[in-house]
Amino acid sequence: MESQSILERLGILADAAKYDASCASSGTSSRNSLGGKGIGSTEGMGICHAYAPDGRCISLLKILLTNHCVFDCHYCINRKSSNVRRARFTPQDVADLTLSFYRRNYIEGLFLSSGIVKSSNRTMEQLIEAARILREEHDFRGYIHLKTIPEADPELVHQAGLYADRVSINVELPTDSGLTRLAPDKNARQIEGAMGRTKDDIAEASDAKRKFRHAPRFAPAGQSTQMIVGADAATDADIVGKASRLYGSFGLRRVYYSAFSPIPDASAVLPLKRPPLIREHRLYQSDWLMRFYGYKPAEVMQAAGADGMLPLDIDPKLAWALKFRDRFPLDVNCAAREDLLRVPGLGVGAVDRILAARRHRTLRLDDVARLTRSIAKVRPFLCTVDWRPTALTDRADLRALLAPKQEQLELFAA
Amino acid sequence: MSALQHLEFDTCYLVHLPEPDDFDAWRERARALIQCDVPPDRIVWTAPGGAGDLFAQGDPHLPVPEPDARPVRASRRFVELARQAVLHTDAERFALLYRVLWRLQADPRIMEDKADLDVRRIEELDKAVRRDSHKMHAFVRFRRVESDEEENGEHYVAWFEPEHHILRANAGFFVRRFANMKWSILTPRGSLHWDGETLEEGPPAQRADAPTGDPMEDLWRTYYASIFNPARLKVGAMLKEMPRKYWKNMPEAALIPELVAGAQKRELQMVAEGAPETEDRPETLKAVDKAIHRCRRCPIGCLDNQAVMGEGPKDAALMIVGEQPGDQEDLAGRPFVGPAGQLLDRYLEKAGVERKEAYLTNAVKHFKFVQRGKRRLHQSPTAKEIDICRWWLESERAIIQPKLILATGASAARGILGKTVSISKTRGEPIPLEDDSELWVTAHPSYLLRLDGEAKEKQSRLFEADLAAVKERLAELAG
Structure with a gap:
């Protein structure tokens, strides 16, 4: 194994990390390398340094320290009983690679995770060591995201937060029974316990920061988690419910959804077919509705069908509006902000532009067209001084009129 | 000379700005012109590098406002947008900004009217410039060159082609980020050099001035190719955020066509190598029996053997699971009939459990062995083989729905739990x-x-105790 070149090991350990959806580098404290000894800055907005053909942004060097693992989670390519090629980096290797990439402006920082070797504590120590080398020996001020291991000692998890901008613990599966079945070595209580402690640490640190300027930082970009969609029988309603509970109980910045994708050497208890990618997209849309559009989880679930699944051919906001047609059309010139946010096709930006513009003039349909992306999409739900969707809102085939064309859907799913 | 006089003469002014991205110079001149009441249509703005109006006629001597001229008003939002919009390559930008500034004097809240055409245009320019800056932060790629100077041996040089005049405005970003690194950014519109302490501006450069490669790029390309998940191909999403025009200066972009073309093939390969074909779970024991005889999902199924189906009543409360059929089970086609099965029978009888009332089966359905002369020697199944066979064991469980399952041995326990547990x-x-x-x-x-x-005595006692406990528990569950 020692004969593997760094190139080979990078290939294996990056390949093993690609099933993690998150690559965000945003939302942390603002800092730069002026007056320091090293390099690195974070200025609020994350930067995507490249995009892969899978449409995902590459912002961080996302790798595993090692893909050896003593756990045997069925959906995971690195599980003990899988036959993948294994490799490992030392914390020093990871730090060197991060700096080399950062100097050439390839990345915003590091997202480090790992398979469990020897013990959870030993693994956690190694992850922390990589972050420590970067922060303390090289005065690196870029972004660091550390995956924490819920089975590790709470003190170690706490240390991770002192070096990292963001920490995350994956809940892995939306239901406890799914977790028991597919990740037999993991425990839902333990995962939520670790999330709870991290939440408290973050709150405590931000409190201290308010009182003392030099109080230590603790994960200023908060914590996030990831759920795998389509590996077990959980419905969209289950997933939305779980996500809203997680947002509520643990103050998570983000819940990532990762459509289960067929992995080499998969275990026989998994479905072989991947769920349509569009399902993951619809879940992200419903997540947005809860976080930015003021929908309650129960309302998002109203958009789902009787089987608990969100429609795949139209977005959840449109699905909700079609179910509650009596709430439309809205008068653009006097409707409240929270009502306008429910109009399919109006984003938060468009709603704010409408509110600003209507202070100056009474809006006509042409004005609305200038303020929104697609007037055809919003027209059935709005009235202006010169427009009423007389018959449109009541048409039985409204859904067909507004749903994207079938060919597009196929392309998207491909 | 007063402003009024100019209007009477119907003068046109030609305003030349020293730099294409100099907001302060524009502001200073615009302020004076507003104070002299020069309407927008009397001014022609030019700047170097712009496709300005070469034949514009006009007076290059600008009017000087009266000392007591009223101050020029502009909303904060306007200044914020104008600073960005000035960097755009649109030759009309200075005139547009002046027109809006002119209108702002009469209507100070005009910037709030998002439906106004001029306001919209400024916002578009602002957005395009911000996007260009953002892409510069993202897509500049430094290459290392060994510098001649003894101290500070590393110098990082990048070649970048921005769409707008954004180089100078973004110098600060790179200084703050790479404060302790020696770097240069070369562009067709000018260049920046940072030595760790001071920033210097240089003349426009050419691609040939920048280094052609960096050994680290092989690692970066390896990373780029490996982090890409071929099971999800979304080329449109990639192109939207990383348009082709940037590709030529990004070392990783050369891989894209190959990755896209290979994606579907790689996914099919992943699936073929991976798990068995999808199948609906069989709903009757007969269907399970039929299916396991055809099963070749793992290598054991390909040996010279036959599948051995479980046996027992369909409504059994107790399911007993073994590891796999042995030599005699394989020949007989029935579970637990060899020496171990006979031993189990004796212990069951002793504990008072009726074998006829239990459903007996195995975690693995085929006999795994190696041939040694005439003998077939038992071999333990691997964790993976047990996991593959779980599909069938779970199908049997779903049909029988036992209240209690007795797993004999670690393989049987794994077949039920999906993980390996210690028996003791x-x-x-x-x-x-x-x-x-x-x-x-x-x-x-x-x-x-x-x-x-x-050891045998001790283990026998433990085994007896386990069976007795199962018997007792079964009685409780039945009650």
Whole structure:
């Protein structure tokens, strides 16, 4: 194994990390390398340094320290009983690679995770060591995201937060029974316990920061988690419910959804077919509705069908509006902000532009067209001084009129 | 000379700005012109590098406002947008900004009217410039060159082609980020050099001035190719954020066509290598029986053997699971009929459990062996083989729905739990299962066959105790 070149090991350990959806580098404290000894800055907005053909942004060097693992989670390519090629980096290797990439402006920082070797504590120590080398020996001020291991000692998890901008613990599966079945070595209580402690640490640190300027930082970009969609029988309603509970109980910045994708050497208890990618997209849309559009989880679930699944051919906001047609059309010139946010096709930006513009003039349909992306999409739900969707809102085939064309859907799913 | 006089003469002014991105110069001149009441249509703005109006006629001497001229008003939002919009390559930008500034004097809240055409245009320019800056932060790629100077041996040089005049405005970003690094950014519109302490501006450069490669790029390309998940191909999403025009200066972009073309092939390969074909779960024992005889999902199914189906009543409360059929089971086509099975029978009888009332089966359905002369020697199944066979064991569980499962040996326990557990740590206690039944774990009877003396006695006692506990529990569950 020692004969593997760094190139080979990078290939294996990056390949093993690609099933993690998150690559965000945003939302942390603002800092730069002026007056320091090293390099690195974070200025609020994350930067995507490249995009892969899978449409995902590459912002961080996302790798595993090692893909050896003593756990045997069925959906995971690195599980003990899988036959993948294994490799490992030392914390020093990871730090060197991060700096080399950062100097050439390839990345915003590091997202480090790992398979469990020897013990959870030993693994956690190694992850922390990589972050420590970067922060303390090289005065690196870029972004660091550390995956924490819920089975590790709470003190170690706490240390991770002192070096990292963001920490995350994956809940892995939306239901406890799914977790028991597919990740037999993991425990839902333990995962939520670790999330709870991290939440408290973050709150405590931000409190201290308010009182003392030099109080230590603790994960200023908060914590996030990831759920795998389509590996077990959980419905969209289950997933939305779980996500809203997680947002509520643990103050998570983000819940990532990762459509289960067929992995080499998969275990026989998994479905072989991947769920349509569009399902993951619809879940992200419903997540947005809860976080930015003021929908309650129960309302998002109203958009789902009787089987608990969100429609795949139209977005959840449109699905909700079609179910509650009596709430439309809205008068653009006097409707409240929270009502306008429910109009399919109006984003938060468009709603704010409408509110600003209507202070100056009474809006006509042409004005609305200038303020929104697609007037055809919003027209059935709005009235202006010169427009009423007389018959449109009541048409039985409204859904067909507004749903994207079938060919597009196929392309998207491909 | 007063402003009024100019209007009478119907003068046109030609305003030349020293730099294409100099907001302060524009502001200073615009302020004076507003104070002299020069309407927008009397001014022609030019700047170097712009496709300005070469034949514009006009007076290059600008009017000087009266000392007591009223101050020029502009909303904060306007200044914020104008600073960005000035950097755009649109030759009309200065005139547009002046026109809006002119209108702002009469209507100070005009910037709030998002439906106004001029306001919209400024916002578009602002957005395009911000996007260009953002892409510069993202897509500049430095290459290392060994510098001649003794100290500070590393110098990082990038070649970048921005769409707008954004170079100078973004110098600060790179200084703050790479404060302790020596770097240069070369562009067709000018260049920046930072030596760790001071920033210098240089003339426009050419691609040939920048280094052609960096050994680290091989690692970066390896990373780029490996982090890409071929099971999800979304080329449109990639192109939207990383348009082709940037590709030529990004070392990783050369891989894209190959990755896209290979994606579907790689995914099919992943699936083919991976798991078995999808199949609906068989709903009757007969269907399971038929299916396991055809099963070749793991190498054991390809040996010279036959699948051995479980046996027992369809409504059995007790399911007993072994590891796999042995030599005699394979020949007979029935579970637990060899030496270990006969031993189990004796212990069951002793504990008062009727074998006829239990459903007996195995975690693995085929006999795994190596041929040694005439003998077929038993081999333990691997974890992976047990996991593959779980599909069938779970199908049997779903049909029989036993209240209690007795797993004999570690392989049997793995077949039920999906993970390997220690027998000594788990025996004697029920493990609740997700379908509300429970699992009891004990040793495999063949283990007892291999022991002698004291060890054998001790293990026999434990085995007896486990069976007795199961018997007792079954009675409780039935009650």
